[in-house]
Amino acid sequence: MTSEFPLQLDVIQLETELGICQTLAITLTERTDLIPTSVLPNLKSIIPEDLDFSQGVILFGMSPIWLYGFLVECCRNAPWIACYDVRTRMAVVVKSNIQTLAVGDTISIIFNRTPGIAILIGGPPDSGKSVFSYALRRSLFEKDKRLKVFIQRANWDGEGNWVLEMSDRQKANELKEANTRRIHLLENREKIMRNYFGFHAKAIKNIRDVMDIVLVDVGGMVQDEKKPILEECSHYIIISRSQEKVGEWHDFCRSLNPAIVIHSVLEEKLVRLENEDYLEVVAGRWVTGETVRVPDIIVDKVLECYRKY
Structure with missing residues (x-):
């Protein structure tokens, strides 16, 4: 690899x-x-020389979709090509030149490792959960580039990392709104929500087998339907703009290990509060397009949870 x-x-x-x-x-x-x-x-100049095109190829790792498309084209002469899906822990065949594997077939991956930690991130709406989780992932990687960190957006508000990465805020908000699925308003919402959060719980379990730290954004509402997600998490972080809601989230997450409570404010601020059970801070501000890192005290606490687990 070259530095360019x-x-x-x-x-x-x-x-x-x-x-x-x-x-x-x-x-x-x-x-x-x-x-x-x-x-x-x-990019072809950094394709490894030991990549053997007489064998099948699994593409593995986090990258833009267009990069995956380019690599599939580069490997087109291989007997078959599959892309790894971290949520199902399977490789999905996307191109095949042989009869024994067809496009759409899946290949189960076998991992022999201790699962990573999964940190549930909760708190009332408009407290900065999405901005915080995105900035935390970036800050963790900057602290230790060996870490594998994944954000699982286990909510239906249509907001992914792409919303935080787009420079055109108006277009980002339009796309977010267009992709919001208000399943809690549907007539058969109870069944749909059970299936929805059951899917995410299974995904979190599979992701932990591959990643060191999984950050799970569960949205802004405390709901019984989200309990399957709790069963697959190890720790929790509360970020709340309302002091009254903190206790509600503590009660909901009582089966997990408390890591951090952030009292979210709109101004630039960082104050550590006295608390022996977990890290508690008043911190801000969490603004889309502006906040790209979190304070070291928060990053260090997450790393401490990971190393102790």
Whole structure:
């Protein structure tokens, strides 16, 4: 890899139900900005020489969809190509030149490792959960580039990392609104919500097998339907603009280990409060498009939870 590329490609081996499979691992080396599409014309120069196109290839790692598309094209002569889906812990075949594997087939990956931690991030609406979780992921990576951190958005407000990364705030808000699924307002909402949060609970379990830290944004409402998610988490963080709501979230998360309580404010501020049970701070401000990092005291606490677990 050369320094001009904000990513690294390595050939590793993953154990699967088919045996050991050749895998092209994608590692982002600079997560402070989006990967520029300008890297594409010269990206072939960092394809590892030991990538064997006489074998199948699994693409593995977090990267933009357009990069996956480019790598699929680069590997087109391989017998088959599959993309790893962290939520299902399977590789999905997207191209095949052989009869024994068809497009759409899945390949189970076998991981032998201690699961990472999953931190539920809760708090009332408009407290800064989405901004905080995104900034926390970036800050954790800057602190330790070996960490594998994943954000699981287990809510239906239509907001993903892309909302926080877009420079056009108006377009981002329009897309967010268009992708919001208000399933709690549907007639059959009870069944849909059980299935919805059951899916996310299973996804979190699978993601923990691969990632060191999973940040789980569960939205702004305390709901019994979210309890399956609690069962797959290990810790919790509360970020709240309302002091009255903190106790409600503590009660909801009582089966988990408390890590941090953030009393969210609109101004730039960081004050640590006296608390021996968990880290408690008054902190701000959490603004989309502006807040990209969290204070070191918060990052260090999350790392402490990970290392003790």
